Amino acid sequence: MEKIILTGDRPTGKLHLGHYVGSLKRRVELQNSGEFDRIFIMIADAQALTDNFDNPDKIRDNIIEVALDYLSAGLDPSKVNIFIQSQVEALTELTFYYMNLVTVSRLERNPTVKAEIQLRNFETSIPAGFFTYPVSQTSDITAFKATVVPVGEDQLPMIEQAREIVRKFNSLYGETLVEPEAFIPQNSVCSRLPGTDGKAKMSKSLGNCIYLSDPQDEVKKKVMSMFTDPGHLQVSDPGKIEGNTVFTYLDAFCHDEDFAEFCPDYKNLEEMKDHYRRGGLGDVKVKRFLINVLEKELAPIRARRAEYEKDIPAVYEILKKGTEAAKAAANATLADVKAAMRINYFDDAALIQGQQEKYNQK
Numbered sequence: 001m002e003k004i005i006l007t008g009d010r011p012t013g014k015l016h017l018g019h020y021v022g023s024l025k026r027r028v029e030l031q032n033s034g035e036f037d038r039i040f041i042m043i044a045d046a047q048a049l050t051d052n053f054d055n056p057d058k059i060r061d062n063i064i065e066v067a068l069d070y071l072s073a074g075l076d077p078s079k080v081n082i083f084i085q086s087q088v089e090a091l092t093e094l095t096f097y098y099m100n101l102v103t104v105s106r107l108e109r110n111p112t113v114k115a116e117i118q119l120r121n122f123e124t125s126i127p128a129g130f131f132t133y134p135v136s137q138t139s140d141i142t143a144f145k146a147t148v149v150p151v152g153e154d155q156l157p158m159i160e161q162a163r164e165i166v167r168k169f170n171s172l173y174g175e176t177l178v179e180p181e182a183f184i185p186q187n188s189v190c191s192r193l194p195g196t197d198g199k200a201k202m203s204k205s206l207g208n209c210i211y212l213s214d215p216q217d218e219v220k221k222k223v224m225s226m227f228t229d230p231g232h233l234q235v236s237d238p239g240k241i242e243g244n245t246v247f248t249y250l251d252a253f254c255h256d257e258d259f260a261e262f263c264p265d266y267k268n269l270e271e272m273k274d275h276y277r278r279g280g281l282g283d284v285k286v287k288r289f290l291i292n293v294l295e296k297e298l299a300p301i302r303a304r305r306a307e308y309e310k311d312i313p314a315v316y317e318i319l320k321k322g323t324e325a326a327k328a329a330a331n332a333t334l335a336d337v338k339a340a341m342r343i344n345y346f347d348d349a350a351l352i353q354g355q356q357e358k359y360n361q362k
Contacts, residue, residue: 002147003147005027005146008085009066012048012052017212018202019069027150031074036148038144044085045059046091047085082318083326091330094139094334097337101165102134107132110157112157116133138166142162147181148181154192196208196225212305235282236279253290258296
């Protein structure tokens with residue numbers, strides 16, 4: 001069996017450092033590992049419309065932003081297929097068929113769906129498209145016969161529901177669909193990077209994001225205003241590492257070699273943390289180190305983005321080619337599904353011949 005990855009993002013805004021450490025950087029590593037036969041990266045515009053149905057221009061404008069972020073982060077169109085979800089029609093048809101394999105009560109029990117409904121204040125009026133998001137996601141995963149789906153821990157209930165639907169389909173119609181496995185980031189810090197204000201999650205509406213496309217001076221400004229230990233008032237005061245956003249970001253981004261380059265007073269992050277805990281290390285020094293660490297990571301991304309921005313039609317051509325490849329793969333799966341369900345009427349020569357023979361006997 002081929003090893004295939006499906007992953008992607010909703011185009012509701014530019015991608016930030018949370019996206020980068022949580023999934024995007026790992027996608028580039030997987031792309032370059034040579035371990036996978038095919039990789040599909042989806043810009044999930046149709047799913048984004050389930051809770052942005054009144055503002056389609058927001059989705060339309062952000063598709064190119066997400067594509068630029070993908071390419072600037074290092075995704076290679078010669079190694080992966082970057083595609084736009086809504087342009088692959090087979091995904092919609094598969095979703096329709098899969099809806100018969102899951103109950104309303106099961107969807108209501110999905111922890112991820114429940115949390116997202118509460119977050120968006122949909123309790124009293126849930127759009128049907130949003131409610132059936134897990135079914136749509138199952139369509140996305142199975143259409144490309146994905147064996148691996150990189151997700152954060154908060155998305156595990158979605159993958160489990162997809163596995164349930166696959167098992168139900170295969171039990172009814174025969175072994176047709178591939179049951180996917182979830183791929184979880186090994187670094188727990190990377191699974192959910194906090195906002196610069198210390199909030200649990202980066203959010204555009206909260207203004208606590210550092211975007212991949214932020215210029216150098218903007219990154220510096222955001223880091224210098226970053227939440228630390230409110231009890232660490234003087235340099236001499238002992239400081240807390242837990243809940244200190246600056247050190248959380250260093251856990252996610254810095255390496256031992258960064259100290260030799262930017263902060264030779266310490267050999268590694270543990271030495272810096274120990275000094276901060278004892279007292280005698282100021283927040284400004286730690287933040288300046290983080291600025292250098294982030295700039296080392298973001299400068300090449302920023303440079304690649306500047307090159308891609310010079311030829312936006314070429315970026316759309318990349319999306320078009322990726323979407324064509326996605327269409328071909330999804331259409332093949334759809335054909336398998338319809339054959340298994342015995343609704344491939346025009347392709348079933350035995351059906352047509354059998355019907356003819358039945359009427360010949362009259």
